[in-house]
Amino acid sequence: MVQVLLADDEAMVRAGVRAILARDPEIEVVAEAADGYEALDAVRGLRPAVALLDIQMPRLDGIAAAARIHQELPGTAVIMLTTFGEDEFIGRALREGASGFLLKADDPRELLAGVHAVAAGGAYLSPKVAARVVAGLRSGRMAGGVPARNALVGLTERENDVLALLGAGLSNAEIAARLLLVEGTVKAHVSAILGKLGVRNRVEAAIAAYEAGLAERDRRTGPCAGPCAGPCAGPCAGP
Template sequence: MIRVLVVDDEALVRSGLRLILEAAGDISVIGEARDGAEAVSAVGRLRPEVVLMDVRMPVMDGLTAAGRILLDPQAPKVIMLTTFDVDEYVHAALRLGAVGFLLKDTPPRELAAAVRTVADGQAMLSPSVTKRVIAQYADRAPSRAEAARRQLDGLTGREGDVIKALARGLSNAEIGRELRLTEATVKAHVSRVLAKLGLANRVQAAILVHDADLH
Protein backbone atom coordinates (compact mmCIF):
# COMPACT_ATOMS: atom_id res chain seq x y z
CA MET A 1 0.00 0.00 0.00
CA ILE A 2 1.17 3.51 -0.82
CA ARG A 3 1.02 5.67 2.31
CA VAL A 4 -0.40 9.15 1.62
CA LEU A 5 -0.87 12.28 3.73
CA VAL A 6 -3.59 14.69 2.51
CA VAL A 7 -3.14 18.37 3.36
CA ASP A 8 -5.89 20.92 2.72
CA ASP A 9 -7.64 23.53 4.85
CA GLU A 10 -11.10 22.43 3.63
CA ALA A 11 -12.51 19.34 5.32
CA LEU A 12 -14.71 18.55 2.32
CA VAL A 13 -11.71 18.51 -0.01
CA ARG A 14 -9.76 16.25 2.35
CA SER A 15 -12.68 13.84 2.59
CA GLY A 16 -13.10 13.78 -1.17
CA LEU A 17 -9.43 13.09 -1.77
CA ARG A 18 -9.46 10.33 0.84
CA LEU A 19 -12.45 8.62 -0.80
CA ILE A 20 -10.91 8.83 -4.26
CA LEU A 21 -7.50 7.55 -3.22
CA GLU A 22 -8.66 4.73 -0.97
CA ALA A 23 -11.07 3.51 -3.67
CA ALA A 24 -7.98 2.78 -5.79
CA GLY A 25 -7.24 -0.25 -3.63
CA ASP A 26 -3.47 0.15 -3.42
CA ILE A 27 -3.38 3.56 -1.69
CA SER A 28 -3.90 4.24 2.01
CA VAL A 29 -4.53 7.75 3.38
CA ILE A 30 -2.72 7.47 6.70
CA GLY A 31 -3.46 11.00 7.86
CA GLU A 32 -4.83 14.46 7.15
CA ALA A 33 -3.63 17.96 7.98
CA ARG A 34 -5.44 21.30 7.88
CA ASP A 35 -2.45 23.53 7.23
CA GLY A 36 1.26 23.48 6.53
CA ALA A 37 2.28 23.44 10.18
CA GLU A 38 0.18 20.35 10.84
CA ALA A 39 1.59 18.79 7.69
CA VAL A 40 5.20 19.21 8.81
CA SER A 41 4.37 17.62 12.16
CA ALA A 42 2.37 14.78 10.55
CA VAL A 43 5.16 13.92 8.12
CA GLY A 44 7.60 13.49 10.98
CA ARG A 45 5.13 11.37 12.93
CA LEU A 46 3.53 9.25 10.19
CA ARG A 47 6.32 9.02 7.58
CA PRO A 48 4.10 8.95 4.47
CA GLU A 49 5.51 8.09 1.07
CA VAL A 50 3.53 10.80 -0.74
CA VAL A 51 2.09 14.12 0.45
CA LEU A 52 -0.75 15.84 -1.44
CA MET A 53 -0.36 19.47 -0.35
CA ASP A 54 -2.67 22.39 -1.02
CA VAL A 55 -0.81 25.53 -2.07
CA ARG A 56 -2.88 28.17 -0.28
CA MET A 57 -3.68 27.55 3.39
CA PRO A 58 -3.85 29.59 6.61
CA VAL A 59 -1.26 29.41 9.43
CA MET A 60 1.44 28.01 7.10
CA ASP A 61 0.99 27.80 3.34
CA GLY A 62 1.87 24.76 1.29
CA LEU A 63 5.01 26.32 -0.16
CA THR A 64 6.56 27.00 3.24
CA ALA A 65 5.57 23.54 4.46
CA ALA A 66 6.99 21.84 1.36
CA GLY A 67 10.27 23.70 1.84
CA ARG A 68 10.57 22.40 5.41
CA ILE A 69 9.50 18.86 4.59
CA LEU A 70 11.87 18.55 1.64
CA LEU A 71 14.93 19.48 3.71
CA ASP A 72 14.87 15.95 5.09
CA PRO A 73 16.94 13.52 2.94
CA GLN A 74 14.25 10.91 3.67
CA ALA A 75 11.43 13.28 2.75
CA PRO A 76 8.29 11.93 1.08
CA LYS A 77 7.38 12.89 -2.46
CA VAL A 78 5.37 16.12 -2.45
CA ILE A 79 2.66 16.90 -4.98
CA MET A 80 1.13 20.37 -4.81
CA LEU A 81 -2.63 20.80 -5.17
CA THR A 82 -4.18 23.93 -6.61
CA THR A 83 -7.53 25.23 -7.82
CA PHE A 84 -5.83 27.15 -10.60
CA ASP A 85 -4.03 25.80 -13.65
CA VAL A 86 -1.38 28.50 -13.32
CA ASP A 87 -0.15 29.40 -9.85
CA GLU A 88 3.06 31.28 -9.19
CA TYR A 89 3.55 29.49 -5.89
CA VAL A 90 3.73 26.12 -7.60
CA HIS A 91 6.79 27.08 -9.63
CA ALA A 92 8.61 27.96 -6.42
CA ALA A 93 7.54 24.62 -4.93
CA LEU A 94 8.98 22.78 -7.94
CA ARG A 95 12.29 24.52 -7.35
CA LEU A 96 12.23 23.29 -3.75
CA GLY A 97 11.93 19.70 -4.95
CA ALA A 98 8.20 19.02 -5.24
CA VAL A 99 7.59 16.46 -7.96
CA GLY A 100 4.75 18.29 -9.65
CA PHE A 101 1.25 19.51 -9.09
CA LEU A 102 -2.35 18.58 -9.71
CA LEU A 103 -5.53 20.54 -10.13
CA LYS A 104 -8.14 19.76 -7.51
CA ASP A 105 -10.56 18.75 -10.25
CA THR A 106 -8.18 16.10 -11.61
CA PRO A 107 -10.23 12.99 -12.54
CA PRO A 108 -10.07 10.24 -9.87
CA ARG A 109 -8.24 7.76 -12.09
CA GLU A 110 -5.57 10.35 -12.96
CA LEU A 111 -5.17 11.34 -9.31
CA ALA A 112 -4.51 7.76 -8.24
CA ALA A 113 -2.18 7.24 -11.21
CA ALA A 114 -0.20 10.35 -10.25
CA VAL A 115 0.28 9.07 -6.70
CA ARG A 116 1.51 5.72 -8.04
CA THR A 117 3.88 7.47 -10.44
CA VAL A 118 5.62 9.54 -7.79
CA ALA A 119 5.65 6.70 -5.28
CA ASP A 120 7.51 4.71 -7.93
CA GLY A 121 10.23 7.36 -7.95
CA GLN A 122 9.19 9.24 -11.07
CA ALA A 123 8.36 12.92 -11.24
CA MET A 124 5.10 14.11 -12.71
CA LEU A 125 5.74 16.43 -15.61
CA SER A 126 2.43 17.07 -17.29
CA PRO A 127 2.91 18.83 -20.62
CA SER A 128 -0.55 20.40 -20.34
CA VAL A 129 -0.15 21.86 -16.86
CA THR A 130 3.31 21.81 -15.27
CA LYS A 131 5.10 23.14 -18.34
CA ARG A 132 2.76 26.17 -18.43
CA VAL A 133 3.74 27.01 -14.87
CA ILE A 134 7.44 26.64 -15.69
CA ALA A 135 7.14 28.72 -18.82
CA GLN A 136 5.10 31.50 -17.23
CA TYR A 137 6.92 31.92 -13.94
CA ALA A 138 10.52 30.92 -14.62
CA ASP A 139 12.81 33.83 -13.88
CA ARG A 140 14.82 34.23 -17.07
CA ALA A 141 17.01 37.15 -16.10
CA PRO A 142 20.21 37.18 -18.18
CA SER A 143 22.35 36.19 -15.23
CA ARG A 144 20.13 33.19 -14.45
CA ALA A 145 19.97 32.11 -18.09
CA GLU A 146 23.74 32.36 -18.42
CA ALA A 147 24.30 30.37 -15.23
CA ALA A 148 21.86 27.69 -16.41
CA ARG A 149 23.62 27.41 -19.78
CA ARG A 150 27.00 27.06 -18.07
CA GLN A 151 25.59 24.28 -15.91
CA LEU A 152 24.27 22.47 -18.96
CA ASP A 153 27.56 22.87 -20.86
CA GLY A 154 28.98 19.93 -18.91
CA LEU A 155 26.58 17.49 -20.58
CA THR A 156 27.44 15.37 -23.60
CA GLY A 157 25.51 15.87 -26.82
CA ARG A 158 23.30 12.86 -26.16
CA GLU A 159 22.67 13.92 -22.56
CA GLY A 160 21.68 17.35 -23.87
CA ASP A 161 19.20 15.75 -26.27
CA VAL A 162 17.71 13.73 -23.44
CA ILE A 163 17.28 16.64 -21.04
CA LYS A 164 15.69 18.81 -23.74
CA ALA A 165 13.21 16.06 -24.54
CA LEU A 166 12.57 15.59 -20.83
CA ALA A 167 11.82 19.32 -20.53
CA ARG A 168 9.11 18.92 -23.16
CA GLY A 169 7.31 16.54 -20.84
CA LEU A 170 8.17 13.32 -22.67
CA SER A 171 8.26 10.01 -20.80
CA ASN A 172 11.29 7.72 -20.97
CA ALA A 173 9.50 5.60 -23.57
CA GLU A 174 8.68 8.65 -25.71
CA ILE A 175 12.24 9.95 -25.46
CA GLY A 176 13.51 6.54 -26.50
CA ARG A 177 11.32 6.49 -29.59
CA GLU A 178 12.34 10.00 -30.57
CA LEU A 179 16.07 9.45 -30.06
CA ARG A 180 16.06 5.79 -31.15
CA LEU A 181 17.24 4.53 -27.77
CA THR A 182 15.96 1.76 -25.53
CA GLU A 183 13.91 2.84 -22.54
CA ALA A 184 16.58 1.40 -20.23
CA THR A 185 19.24 3.53 -21.95
CA VAL A 186 17.09 6.64 -21.58
CA LYS A 187 16.57 5.89 -17.89
CA ALA A 188 20.35 5.56 -17.44
CA HIS A 189 20.93 8.86 -19.25
CA VAL A 190 18.33 10.63 -17.08
CA SER A 191 19.89 9.30 -13.88
CA ARG A 192 23.36 10.36 -15.04
CA VAL A 193 22.14 13.83 -16.06
CA LEU A 194 20.44 14.42 -12.69
CA ALA A 195 23.58 13.30 -10.86
CA LYS A 196 25.86 15.50 -13.00
CA LEU A 197 23.68 18.55 -12.47
CA GLY A 198 23.01 17.92 -8.80
CA LEU A 199 19.24 17.89 -9.33
CA ALA A 200 16.64 16.01 -7.33
CA ASN A 201 14.21 15.11 -10.09
CA ARG A 202 13.03 15.54 -13.68
CA VAL A 203 10.97 18.62 -12.87
CA GLN A 204 14.03 20.52 -11.64
CA ALA A 205 15.87 19.45 -14.80
CA ALA A 206 13.05 20.82 -16.93
CA ILE A 207 13.15 24.12 -15.05
CA LEU A 208 16.89 24.36 -15.67
CA VAL A 209 16.36 23.91 -19.42
CA HIS A 210 13.67 26.58 -19.39
CA ASP A 211 15.93 28.92 -17.41
CA ALA A 212 18.58 28.43 -20.09
CA ASP A 213 15.89 29.13 -22.72
CA LEU A 214 16.90 25.96 -24.60
CA HIS A 215 13.52 24.21 -24.73
Protein backbone atom coordinates (compact mmCIF):
# COMPACT_ATOMS: atom_id res chain seq x y z
CA MET A 1 0.00 0.00 0.00
CA VAL A 2 1.38 3.41 -1.02
CA GLN A 3 0.66 5.94 1.72
CA VAL A 4 0.20 9.53 0.52
CA LEU A 5 0.08 12.95 2.14
CA LEU A 6 -2.06 15.46 0.24
CA ALA A 7 -1.34 19.17 0.76
CA ASP A 8 -3.35 21.97 -0.85
CA ASP A 9 -4.86 25.10 0.67
CA GLU A 10 -8.16 24.59 -1.15
CA ALA A 11 -10.45 22.02 0.49
CA MET A 12 -12.39 21.39 -2.72
CA VAL A 13 -9.17 20.58 -4.61
CA ARG A 14 -8.09 18.19 -1.85
CA ALA A 15 -11.45 16.44 -2.06
CA GLY A 16 -11.13 16.03 -5.82
CA VAL A 17 -7.58 14.70 -5.68
CA ARG A 18 -8.51 12.33 -2.85
CA ALA A 19 -11.37 10.98 -4.96
CA ILE A 20 -8.99 10.28 -7.84
CA LEU A 21 -6.49 8.52 -5.59
CA ALA A 22 -9.30 6.45 -4.06
CA ARG A 23 -9.81 4.77 -7.44
CA ASP A 24 -6.58 2.86 -6.89
CA PRO A 25 -6.85 0.22 -4.13
CA GLU A 26 -3.06 0.31 -3.71
CA ILE A 27 -3.01 4.00 -2.72
CA GLU A 28 -4.10 5.35 0.68
CA VAL A 29 -4.31 9.04 1.64
CA VAL A 30 -3.15 9.03 5.26
CA ALA A 31 -3.28 12.78 5.91
CA GLU A 32 -4.23 16.15 4.43
CA ALA A 33 -2.64 19.54 4.98
CA ALA A 34 -3.67 23.10 4.14
CA ASP A 35 -0.20 24.69 4.18
CA GLY A 36 3.47 23.80 3.99
CA TYR A 37 4.08 23.62 7.72
CA GLU A 38 1.14 21.28 8.22
CA ALA A 39 2.56 19.13 5.43
CA LEU A 40 5.96 19.02 7.12
CA ASP A 41 4.44 18.02 10.45
CA ALA A 42 2.40 15.27 8.80
CA VAL A 43 5.42 13.86 6.96
CA ARG A 44 7.48 13.89 10.14
CA GLY A 45 4.78 12.05 12.05
CA LEU A 46 3.56 9.57 9.46
CA ARG A 47 6.52 9.09 7.06
CA PRO A 48 4.31 8.52 3.98
CA ALA A 49 5.87 7.17 0.80
CA VAL A 50 4.69 10.18 -1.23
CA ALA A 51 3.85 13.80 -0.48
CA LEU A 52 1.63 15.54 -3.04
CA LEU A 53 2.21 19.28 -2.67
CA ASP A 54 0.60 22.31 -4.25
CA ILE A 55 3.02 25.16 -4.96
CA GLN A 56 1.13 28.18 -3.69
CA MET A 57 0.20 27.54 -0.06
CA PRO A 58 0.17 29.94 2.91
CA ARG A 59 2.98 30.26 5.47
CA LEU A 60 5.34 27.89 3.61
CA ASP A 61 4.98 27.28 -0.12
CA GLY A 62 5.11 23.83 -1.66
CA ILE A 63 8.60 24.15 -3.16
CA ALA A 64 10.08 25.26 0.16
CA ALA A 65 8.25 22.40 1.88
CA ALA A 66 9.62 19.99 -0.74
CA ALA A 67 13.17 21.15 0.02
CA ARG A 68 12.65 20.62 3.76
CA ILE A 69 11.14 17.19 3.23
CA HIS A 70 13.99 16.16 0.95
CA GLN A 71 16.60 17.31 3.47
CA GLU A 72 14.97 15.92 6.61
CA LEU A 73 12.98 12.93 5.36
CA PRO A 74 14.40 11.69 2.05
CA GLY A 75 12.37 8.48 2.36
CA THR A 76 9.28 10.48 1.35
CA ALA A 77 9.18 11.27 -2.36
CA VAL A 78 7.62 14.59 -3.37
CA ILE A 79 5.35 15.27 -6.32
CA MET A 80 4.35 18.83 -7.11
CA LEU A 81 0.68 18.93 -8.16
CA THR A 82 -0.13 22.44 -9.30
CA THR A 83 -1.80 24.69 -11.83
CA PHE A 84 1.52 26.48 -12.41
CA GLY A 85 3.53 24.89 -15.22
CA GLU A 86 5.95 27.73 -15.89
CA ASP A 87 9.61 26.87 -16.38
CA GLU A 88 10.61 28.76 -13.24
CA PHE A 89 8.41 26.62 -11.01
CA ILE A 90 9.37 23.35 -12.71
CA GLY A 91 13.08 24.09 -12.51
CA ARG A 92 12.96 25.21 -8.87
CA ALA A 93 10.93 22.20 -7.81
CA LEU A 94 13.27 19.71 -9.46
CA ARG A 95 16.34 21.41 -8.05
CA GLU A 96 14.83 21.31 -4.57
CA GLY A 97 14.39 17.55 -4.72
CA ALA A 98 10.92 16.93 -6.13
CA SER A 99 10.72 13.56 -7.89
CA GLY A 100 7.64 14.42 -9.91
CA PHE A 101 5.75 17.36 -11.38
CA LEU A 102 2.12 17.14 -12.48
CA LEU A 103 -0.46 19.70 -13.51
CA LYS A 104 -3.96 19.72 -12.08
CA ALA A 105 -5.25 19.84 -15.65
CA ASP A 106 -3.53 16.54 -16.51
CA ASP A 107 -5.37 13.29 -17.09
CA PRO A 108 -6.16 11.71 -13.67
CA ARG A 109 -4.36 8.58 -14.82
CA GLU A 110 -1.14 10.58 -14.83
CA LEU A 111 -1.59 11.24 -11.11
CA LEU A 112 -1.98 7.55 -10.29
CA ALA A 113 0.97 6.59 -12.47
CA GLY A 114 3.11 9.31 -10.94
CA VAL A 115 2.38 8.26 -7.36
CA HIS A 116 3.36 4.67 -8.10
CA ALA A 117 6.47 5.74 -10.02
CA VAL A 118 7.98 7.94 -7.33
CA ALA A 119 6.98 5.53 -4.55
CA ALA A 120 9.04 2.90 -6.36
CA GLY A 121 12.08 5.18 -6.41
CA GLY A 122 11.58 6.56 -9.90
CA ALA A 123 10.62 9.98 -11.18
CA TYR A 124 7.63 11.22 -13.13
CA LEU A 125 6.86 14.22 -15.28
CA SER A 126 3.51 14.57 -16.99
CA PRO A 127 3.72 14.83 -20.80
CA LYS A 128 3.09 18.58 -20.78
CA VAL A 129 5.75 19.16 -18.15
CA ALA A 130 8.27 16.89 -19.87
CA ALA A 131 7.79 18.86 -23.08
CA ARG A 132 8.51 22.12 -21.24
CA VAL A 133 11.64 20.63 -19.64
CA VAL A 134 12.96 19.55 -23.03
CA ALA A 135 12.16 22.94 -24.57
CA GLY A 136 13.76 24.71 -21.63
CA LEU A 137 16.95 22.67 -21.92
CA ARG A 138 17.20 23.33 -25.63
CA SER A 139 16.86 27.07 -25.09
CA GLY A 140 19.08 27.14 -21.99
CA ARG A 141 16.32 28.46 -19.72
CA MET A 142 16.47 25.51 -17.30
CA ALA A 143 20.19 24.79 -17.26
CA GLY A 144 21.00 26.36 -13.91
CA GLY A 145 21.81 24.19 -10.91
CA VAL A 146 22.40 20.92 -12.76
CA PRO A 147 25.87 19.62 -13.66
CA ALA A 148 26.84 19.21 -17.32
CA ARG A 149 29.69 17.52 -19.15
CA ASN A 150 32.49 18.60 -16.78
CA ALA A 151 30.69 16.79 -13.93
CA LEU A 152 30.69 13.49 -15.84
CA VAL A 153 34.46 13.07 -15.68
CA GLY A 154 34.28 10.91 -12.56
CA LEU A 155 31.86 8.41 -14.08
CA THR A 156 33.04 5.05 -15.35
CA GLU A 157 32.41 4.09 -18.97
CA ARG A 158 29.54 1.83 -17.90
CA GLU A 159 28.02 4.58 -15.74
CA ASN A 160 28.13 6.93 -18.71
CA ASP A 161 26.28 4.30 -20.76
CA VAL A 162 23.62 3.95 -18.06
CA LEU A 163 23.26 7.73 -17.68
CA ALA A 164 22.84 8.18 -21.42
CA LEU A 165 19.99 5.68 -21.51
CA LEU A 166 18.43 7.13 -18.36
CA GLY A 167 18.50 10.55 -20.00
CA ALA A 168 16.86 9.09 -23.10
CA GLY A 169 13.88 8.01 -20.99
CA LEU A 170 14.52 4.29 -20.55
CA SER A 171 13.43 2.46 -17.42
CA ASN A 172 15.85 0.36 -15.36
CA ALA A 173 14.50 -2.80 -16.99
CA GLU A 174 15.01 -1.40 -20.48
CA ILE A 175 18.51 -0.19 -19.64
CA ALA A 176 19.32 -3.67 -18.34
CA ALA A 177 18.06 -5.25 -21.56
CA ARG A 178 19.96 -2.78 -23.74
CA LEU A 179 23.27 -3.25 -21.86
CA LEU A 180 22.81 -6.98 -21.13
CA LEU A 181 22.83 -6.42 -17.37
CA VAL A 182 20.59 -7.57 -14.56
CA GLU A 183 18.19 -4.92 -13.27
CA GLY A 184 19.77 -4.90 -9.80
CA THR A 185 23.11 -3.93 -11.34
CA VAL A 186 21.45 -1.06 -13.19
CA LYS A 187 19.90 0.18 -9.94
CA ALA A 188 23.35 0.12 -8.33
CA HIS A 189 24.80 2.09 -11.24
CA VAL A 190 21.99 4.66 -10.99
CA SER A 191 22.64 5.13 -7.26
CA ALA A 192 26.37 5.59 -7.94
CA ILE A 193 25.61 8.10 -10.70
CA LEU A 194 23.38 10.19 -8.44
CA GLY A 195 26.08 10.29 -5.79
CA LYS A 196 28.90 11.20 -8.18
CA LEU A 197 26.91 13.92 -9.94
CA GLY A 198 25.62 15.32 -6.67
CA VAL A 199 22.04 15.26 -7.92
CA ARG A 200 19.01 14.25 -5.92
CA ASN A 201 16.90 12.18 -8.27
CA ARG A 202 16.56 10.62 -11.71
CA VAL A 203 15.06 13.78 -13.17
CA GLU A 204 18.16 15.84 -12.34
CA ALA A 205 20.40 13.04 -13.60
CA ALA A 206 18.43 12.92 -16.86
CA ILE A 207 18.78 16.68 -17.24
CA ALA A 208 22.54 16.38 -16.67
CA ALA A 209 22.70 13.71 -19.38
CA TYR A 210 20.73 15.91 -21.75
CA GLU A 211 22.88 18.98 -21.10
CA ALA A 212 26.06 16.94 -21.65
CA GLY A 213 24.77 15.56 -24.93
CA LEU A 214 24.52 11.96 -23.71
CA ALA A 215 20.75 11.75 -24.08
CA GLU A 216 21.00 13.07 -27.64
CA ARG A 217 23.54 10.32 -28.40
CA ASP A 218 21.18 7.58 -27.27
CA ARG A 219 17.79 9.04 -28.16
CA ARG A 220 15.51 6.33 -29.46
CA THR A 221 13.10 6.37 -32.37
CA GLY A 222 10.54 4.17 -30.64
CA PRO A 223 7.99 5.05 -27.96
CA CYS A 224 9.33 6.62 -24.80
CA ALA A 225 9.53 4.52 -21.63
CA GLY A 226 8.55 7.49 -19.51
CA PRO A 227 5.23 9.33 -19.29
CA CYS A 228 5.63 11.27 -22.55
CA ALA A 229 3.88 8.48 -24.46
CA GLY A 230 5.50 9.46 -27.73
CA PRO A 231 8.90 9.45 -29.44
CA CYS A 232 11.55 9.99 -26.81
CA ALA A 233 12.68 13.59 -26.66
CA GLY A 234 14.73 13.82 -23.50
CA PRO A 235 14.45 13.59 -19.73
CA CYS A 236 10.92 12.32 -19.26
CA ALA A 237 12.49 9.93 -16.73
CA GLY A 238 10.06 7.09 -16.25
CA PRO A 239 10.53 4.86 -13.22
